[in-house]
Structures are given as C-alpha cells and as structure tokens.
Amino acid sequence: MMLLATIREALATLRLHRRWTALTTFGIIWGTASVVLLVGWGVGVHGLVDRGMQKVGKNLVYVMAGRIGEDLTPAEERRQLDFDLEDVDAVRAGARHIEQISADVAMWLPARRGALLRIVNVRGVEPAMRDLRGVSLAAGRFVSPDDVRFQRRVAILGEKARERLFGTRPAVGQPLTLYGQRFTVIGVLAPVGAQLSRDGPLIDEQVWIPVTTAIVLVPGTRIGKMVMRPHAREDNADLKREVRTLLAKRLHVSPTDEEAIFILSMIDYLSGFDAVFTNLKVFLLLLSVATLGIGGIGVMNMMLVAVNARRREIGMRLAVGARRREVVAQFLVETVVITLAGGIAGLILGLAACVAFGMLPGDLVPRPVIVPGVAVAAIVITSAVGVAAGVVPAWQAAHTDPAESLRTE
Amino acid sequence: MTAAGSLIRLRSVHKTFDAGGAPVHALQGVDLDIERGEYVGVMGPSGSGKTTLMDILGFLARPTTGQYEFDGCPIDGLTERELAAFRGERVGFVFQSFNLLPRLTALANVELPLLYRRVPGAERRRRAAAMLERVGLAARARHHPNELSGGERQRVAIARALINRPSVILADEPTGALDSATGEAILDMIEQLHRDGQTIVMVTHDPSIGARVQRVVRLRDGRIDVTA
Numbered sequence: 001m002m003l004l005a006t007i008r009e010a011l012a013t014l015r016l017h018r019r020w021t022a023l024t025t026f027g028i029i030w031g032t033a034s035v036v037l038l039v040g041w042g043v044g045v046h047g048l049v050d051r052g053m054q055k056v057g058k059n060l061v062y063v064m065a066g067r068i069g070e071d072l073t074p075a076e077e078r079r080q081l082d083f084d085l086e087d088v089d090a091v092r093a094g095a096r097h098i099e100q101i102s103a104d105v106a107m108w109l110p111a112r113r114g115a116l117l118r119i120v121n122v123r124g125v126e127p128a129m130r131d132l133r134g135v136s137l138a139a140g141r142f143v144s145p146d147d148v149r150f151q152r153r154v155a156i157l158g159e160k161a162r163e164r165l166f167g168t169r170p171a172v173g174q175p176l177t178l179y180g181q182r183f184t185v186i187g188v189l190a191p192v193g194a195q196l197s198r199d200g201p202l203i204d205e206q207v208w209i210p211v212t213t214a215i216v217l218v219p220g221t222r223i224g225k226m227v228m229r230p231h232a233r234e235d236n237a238d239l240k241r242e243v244r245t246l247l248a249k250r251l252h253v254s255p256t257d258e259e260a261i262f263i264l265s266m267i268d269y270l271s272g273f274d275a276v277f278t279n280l281k282v283f284l285l286l287l288s289v290a291t292l293g294i295g296g297i298g299v300m301n302m303m304l305v306a307v308n309a310r311r312r313e314i315g316m317r318l319a320v321g322a323r324r325r326e327v328v329a330q331f332l333v334e335t336v337v338i339t340l341a342g343g344i345a346g347l348i349l350g351l352a353a354c355v356a357f358g359m360l361p362g363d364l365v366p367r368p369v370i371v372p373g374v375a376v377a378a379i380v381i382t383s384a385v386g387v388a389a390g391v392v393p394a395w396q397a398a399h400t401d402p403a404e405s406l407r408t409e
Numbered sequence: 410m411t412a413a414g415s416l417i418r419l420r421s422v423h424k425t426f427d428a429g430g431a432p433v434h435a436l437q438g439v440d441l442d443i444e445r446g447e448y449v450g451v452m453g454p455s456g457s458g459k460t461t462l463m464d465i466l467g468f469l470a471r472p473t474t475g476q477y478e479f480d481g482c483p484i485d486g487l488t489e490r491e492l493a494a495f496r497g498e499r500v501g502f503v504f505q506s507f508n509l510l511p512r513l514t515a516l517a518n519v520e521l522p523l524l525y526r527r528v529p530g531a532e533r534r535r536r537a538a539a540m541l542e543r544v545g546l547a548a549r550a551r552h553h554p555n556e557l558s559g560g561e562r563q564r565v566a567i568a569r570a571l572i573n574r575p576s577v578i579l580a581d582e583p584t585g586a587l588d589s590a591t592g593e594a595i596l597d598m599i600e601q602l603h604r605d606g607q608t609i610v611m612v613t614h615d616p617s618i619g620a621r622v623q624r625v626v627r628l629r630d631g632r633i634d635v636t637a
C-alpha cells in the first residue's frame with residue numbers, strides 16, 4: 001500500500017518535472033545504447049573480417065613449390081621446383097592431419113564463345129576444391145572424380161566469368177572454347193562476393209576445369225600449388241610439419257628450406273587478426289565505459305540538483321511524520337523508475353541500432369552482434385550510478401534535523 | 410492543573426548552532442510550561458529564538474542541553490521511529506510559507522500525515538475530505554496548490570495539521586504571508602479551534618494578534634523575557 005502510493009507519487013513527480021526527467025533519462029538512454037551498439041559493432045567487425053577472410057575457403061593452408069634456397073645451393077643450380085599429381089596423392093595419403101586437399105593449377109587462357117573472346121583465369125582443380133573453397137553451385141554440377149580420371153573437357157564458371165562470357169544467356173550445357181579446345185559448361189558457382197583474402201583473382205572471376213585436363217591442355221603446365229585444410233585449427237602446426245617433411249623427401253630438398261617448399265597458412269593470419277580484434281574490442285569497451293561514465297556523471301548531476309532543490313520537501317515530510325527511511329525510499333523509487341526506464345529504453349534503442357546496421361546492404365558492412373552480458377552490465381551500471389546519486393543526498397538530507405531542511409531556501 | 414501535568418514542559422533548554430565555527434546560542438536556558446487547551450503567543454524580535462523554540466516543541470530539532478517532556482514523556486529517550494510518530498501524531502505544524510507539496514492535490518496534501526501512519530487509502534481519503542470540508546475547502550479538494558489562493562493554501566495546511574487530531578497546533582506566523590483580510594479569516598479559524606479545546610502555540614510579530622491570545626511568551630536573546 002505504502003509502496004504503491006510511493007510509486008504513484010514518484011510518477012507524479014516525474015510527470016511534473018518533465019524536462020528534468022527527460023534530460024536525466026536521456027543521459028541513461030545514451031549511455032546504454034552506446035555501449036550496446038559499440039560493443040556489438042566491435043564483435044560484428046570481427047565477425048565480418050573473419051567471414052571475409054574465410055570466403056576464399058575456411059582455414060586453408062597453401063603449399064607452393066618454389067626454388068631451392070640460396071644458401072643451400074650455388075646460384076646456377078637453383079631450379080624451379082614443381083609438384084606432380086603423385087606428389088599430391090602422396091600428401092593426401094601420408095599426412096594424417098589433412099581433412100581435404102586439392103591440387104591447384106592456375107593460368108590465364110583465352111576463352112571463346114562464338115565470336116566473343118575473353119581472357120580468363122582458369123584453375124585446374126580436383127573435386128575436393130568445392131569443399132575447400134566453401135562454394136556452392138547456382139546451377140549444374142561440380143567436377144567429379146571421373147572428370148578428373150578421364151581428363152574430361154568440362155568447365156565450371158564463377159559468377160563474374162559467366163556474366164562476361166554468357167551475359168544473360170543460359171550457360172550450363174553450352175559449349176565454350178578454352179585455349180582452342182572445346183569444353184562444355186557443366187556448372188555455375190553461386191556468387192561468393194567480396195573476399196578479404198584471395199589467391200589470384202576473385203573466385204567469382206575464375207573458370208574451373210579438372211586438374212588433369214588442365215595439365216594436358218597446355219603443354220608444360222606444372223602444379224604450382226596444393227590447397228589443403230587440417231581437421232581442426234589446432235592441427236595447423238602439425239600439418240605444416242608433416243607436409244614439409246613428406247614433400248622435402250620426395251623433391252630431394254632440405255626440410256628446413258622454406259624457399260623450396262613455401263607454406264602459407266590462413267590460420268596463422270587469422271590468429272594474428274584475433275589479437276588485433278581483441279585490442280579493438282577492449283578499446284570499444286573502454287570507450288563504452290567512458291560514455292557510460294559521462295552519462296553517469298550527467299545523471300548524478302541531475303540527481304544532486306534535484307535532491308537539493310527538494311530539501312524543503314524532505315523536511316516537510318519528516319515534519320508530518322515520515323520516517324527517514326520512508327523519505328529515502330521515495331527517492332529510491334523515483335531514481336529506480338528513471339534509471340530503469342532509461343536503461344530499458346537505451347537497451348531497445350541500442351538493439352534497434354544493431355538490427356538497423358545489420359540490415360544495411362553490402363558485403364563489407366559489419367553486422368553488430370548483441371552481447372547480452374554487456375547490455376545487462378550497461379543497465380546495471382547506469383542504474384547504480386543514478387540510484388546512488390539520488391539516494392545518497394536524500395539520505396543525508398533525511399539525517400539532518402528536519403528544521404534545518406525546512407528552512408533551506 | 411499542576412506543572413507536572415503540563416502538556417509541554419521545557420527545563421533550561423539550550424540550543425546552540427555551529428555557524429561556520431562561531432557557535433550561535435539560539436536558546437539559552439528556556440523554562441516553559443504549556444497547559445492543555447492553552448492559546449499561547451510567542452513574540453520577540455528577529456533572532457530571539459522563536460523559530461528555534463517552535464522547532465524544538467515540534468520535535469524538528471533536539472535541544473543541545475536541557476529537558477523537554479511532552480505529555481509527561483521525556484523526548485530525550487525517544488528513538489528516531491518514535492520521534493517520527495510524535496511529529497506526525499502529537500503536533501500539527503502550520504508554517505508561514507504553507508509548505509504544501511506542489512504536485513499533490515489539496516486532498517492528497519491533507520492525506521500525507523495519514524499515509525505515513527499507514528492508514529488505508531479509502532479511510533485516508535474520507536478523513537481528508539471531511540477535514541477539507543471543515544476548513545471550508547470541500548470544493549477545492551482536487552485542486553493543486555498553485556491553483557489556490559494564499560488563504561486557501563493556508564487552510565489546506567491547517568487541515569493537514571489537524572488531520573491526526575494532534576495534542577497541539579504549532580503555528581509559525583501563519584498569517585505572515587497573507588493580506589490582512591485573509592489573515593483575519595485564518596486567525597478566526599485558529600481561534601475557533603481554540604474554543605473547541607485545541608491547544609495552540611503561535612509565533613507572531615503582530616502586537617494586535619498578540620493581544621488576542623491567552624498568554625504571551627516573550628523571547629529576547631534566547632531567553633524568556635519575564636520583565637515584559
């Protein structure tokens with residue numbers, strides 16, 4: 001009954017001092033919304049970069065054939081190394097930490113459809129490449145083991161390559177001439193979009209054919225690269241060591257020669273990014289705390305002014321029989337109403353902003369992530385500041401002689 | 410009635426304030442007895458301690474030294490909680506500046522002392538409405554203080570002071586902020602309360618008002634001036 005009357009009165013007070021209430025609440029709304037959005041943004045940017053980096057394929061390790069290192073051989077004996085399909089098979093069979101592996105041959109070739117001629121990036125791949133790159137098909141089918149075995153002249157087009165060669169016409173089942181040989185388009189890849197990492201042109205611009213076909217299509221073609229992925233990120237180091245040992249033996253080079261067998265692991269890059277993003281998140285968190293602090297100081301100010309302006313009222317209430325704690329409780333209810341309303345409004349605003357930013361079109365727009373712990377902490381902190389700033393001076397006023405409070409001008 | 414049976418009994422009451430290092434002796438040994446049903450005027454020049462005396466009588470401040478017994482009960486030994494109950498139930502304050510809460514209606518202002526006594530809502534409203542009717546403001550119950558004239562505000566304040574049927578009404582220059590006609594009406598109301606048996610202690614500057622009370626207590630420099 002008492003509490004109900006107190007809440008009713010608190011609401012009446014807040015209504016009467018609308019501008020004051022609005023300003024105070026705004027401070028809390030601003031603080032809470034900023035924290036929710038900033039932290040969400042930080043996490044979202046991390047997610048964006050992670051996704052962008054992974055668009056070339058998840059957790060890929062590239063193994064490339066290079067030259068024997070300078071300090072290991074005289075200059076005239078340095079030769080360009082390359083892999084053959086047996087090397088790829090040997091790695092596939094011998095490295096326990098590999099989940100998927102595919103040879104990757106890259107070359108620029110003329111492509112002709114009717115009178116139309118385009119130079120395209122052609123990749124010789126194995127069936128595993130689809131899973132390694134994480135691509136899906138918009139139409140048709142992918143390179144099959146039989147395509148590889150029988151060196152079939154079949155091609156799969158990236159979205160941009162399809163557009164350049166076929167425009168709005170259907171592509172699947174149509175003939176396409178690559179380097180003077182007639183191919184059949186058997187599939188079209190779904191658009192991959194913006195990539196934050198790549199090897200060569202964007203996947204969307206590539207034309208994929210079976211690796212065996214690529215080797216016989218252009219005389220002297222070498223397998224310059226293998227693309228593989230470990231079972232788990234933790235297997236990264238083991239996989240690199242395993243592959244290096246295996247290939248060094250087959251190519252008769254030193255296993256310590258990092259120029260002869262050059263390994264580039266995306267996992268190493270992403271780990272580096274993780275550190276950067278941890279720092280970014282810490283920075284945004286500090287920024288949020290500062291924002292929250294400024295909001296808190298604003299709220300504190302408003303509260304202190306309000307309570308001082310109402311010292312007479314406190315004295316009057318005591319004079320008509322209010323107990324100290326009843327007076328303090330009244331201010332507590334008022335501040336809790338304000339801070340809670342502000343906190344919840346700020347939370348809703350922050351979440352709405354997160355959702356709104358998340359709906360912006362484009363591949364490279366971060367999608368803010370809602371972090372529940374941070375949202376709760378933001379509300380708790382602003383509320384605590386507001387309540388402390390409202391209740392402490394009220395408590396002090398209630399503990400001085402009512403006569404003194406009453407005579408306050 | 411004997412002195413021991415007095416409603417209010419002050420013995421060598423001192424009140425000292427610390428005003429920025431220099432102690433201010435507002436009351437310097439006041440002895441005062443007020444009997445039930447008395448109508449007492451407190452007079453004296455500014456700074457003579459009138460308001461401090463009223464604050465002590467109304468439990469709004471405690472004496473620095475000396476004894477205060479209210480209805481035979483020493484105030485010294487009361488807890489904060491008992492003191493709050495005494496303020497709400499044993500005395501009714503009427504201030505020069507009304508001290509109404511601007512955001513509450515006249516009715517809610519009168520209800521306030523009942524609220525702090527945990528009187529249920531329906532009874533609160535009934536009693537407050539009856540009290541407003543008694544001071545002639547039944548029609549103004551739903552109005553806020555800023556919609557009322559000075560005299561009406563003071564009548565609301567008197568209704569609030571009376572709502573708990575206090576043993577004594579303490580009025581600190583109740584007509585000080587009113588024009589003379591309105592002040593006269595308020596004074597009539599107070600005198601009517603006195604005729605109904607209400608004990609009243611009223612601070613006033615005005616000698617003509619002082620002439621109308623039963624007894625005048627004159628203060629000078631924090632002491633009761635017995636020469637007057």
